[in-house]
Amino acid sequence: MAVVIFVLVLWYGGLFFQSFFLHRYAAHQVFTMSKVMERITFVLTWIFQGSSYLSAYGYGVMHRMHHAYTDTEKDPHSPKYDANLFAMMWKTKTIYQDINQEKVDVDSRFTKNVPQWKSFDSFASSRFSRLLWISLYIFIFAFFTTAWWQWLLLPLTFLMAPVHGVIINWFGHIYGYVNFKMKNTSKNLFRFDFLMMGEGYHNNHHKHASRANFGVKWYEIDITYLIIRVLDVFGVIQLKPIPVKK
Template sequence: MEGPRPPLPATQRKFKTGTTGFMLAIHVGAVFALLPRFWSLQGVIVLAVLYWATVLGVTLGLHRLVAHRGFEAPRWVERLLVLMGTLACQSGPIEWVGLHRHHHLFSDQPNDHHDAARGLWWAHSEWMLHKIPALTEIHRFTGDMEKDPFYRWLDRWFLLLQLPLGAGLYWYGNWAGVPGGGLGLVLWGIPLRLVLVYHVTWLVNSATHAFGYRNFDCPDRSRNCWWVALLTFGEGWHNNHHAYPHSARHGLRWFEFDITWQHIRALRALGLARRVRIAPVFGHRGDAPASA
């Protein structure tokens, strides 16, 4: 895990034009959203609701349900959560899950695509601007998802999800006479939301491999970082997660508040989550994850 990393090979040093251009455009759009002319209470509400839906789609849907199968849910619930997570525009669900499973297999090793030993900026976001070998191995990790035509469609056309969302926001903003109009709601609901969700979720790759404490002696740099946990609905308890990847609950100590886990508890109470896998809680006996 430790030790200096060799420079990237020449084939990986070139920036990917499409991804880099898209990220620049989204960040410019987020800056425009903050202009006073586009400020409105409705914009704040749209941002808050879509932030909740998108982050929860990533943490609850793509991550704990699909990538690690920490619990089971009816197919319509799973697909709805994956659809919410795909709104994050972090590639399609098959690629997202495949890369995440690859990361767990090689966490903080030289072939980890966001290897934290290459530096915080690389782990945070630079890795995605370059050609990474892990993309060629995704099919090794996603056989369960590739059988589903819905997931295959989302993986190919995930960017198109922003079009009906943008059209709806634009229509409502103009119809309701929102300050800043429909364009203001679009800017708050798409580029500003995406930039916030990007950097918040990317902190799990960067900050939680550098800052915080460790409950478990994992063979990587994973750490528990409380402020990342707050922003990411519990994903910041990263050392716990790397110790027990299949646990649907990440916050294991009484003070490790896990918002995503509370949503799973609610789903279970409604009969929409079953076979929930939980790591041993501190103060309880047992070494292996249990079911609840």
């Protein structure tokens, strides 16, 4: 049971920081935080994502490109232009690495104000760091596993962040329902998003990308947004007001 709890902590902890920091802060900047808090969040993201750590810069830039080019040939990840989810994941990985290592020229509109901590990212993304986390996960499984089937969860701990990504970027463009008809295939995966903490309201998000709350209907509870509201109340972050469209 301890191993299952450990995997759940990694799942929801890593998912929260991917949604809160990489997605809503780095890519969309729906709230602000101090430089000190930003650095603390970089470290917490590394701790919870572990071996599958993603850079705020690489993720933020690539996600902005996804919104600009959704379901076109320029989209970094689209089921419409990839044969299967593994092909999409591999293409996404290549594009992410090229952006993060600044091997490609990127339009300034995609890089503006995206947080970057090069020295920390270099360490957190290194082979040494990833192998260190993998070794720790194996040790924990070896010590706490009580049934053979629990070992099947081990590969998930190695690739947690890519798994989170493929659920939204592949399945979230194929399965689910829509609240808004748009010129893309984005869908809401669940009416109550217990699995992805609000990230599953993908159709809503594509319609209102600047909103901190991805839920629209009364039953679409965005768990990450609720945590964001608490952090805002206590002054840890500062939510930006939603611009009123005239």
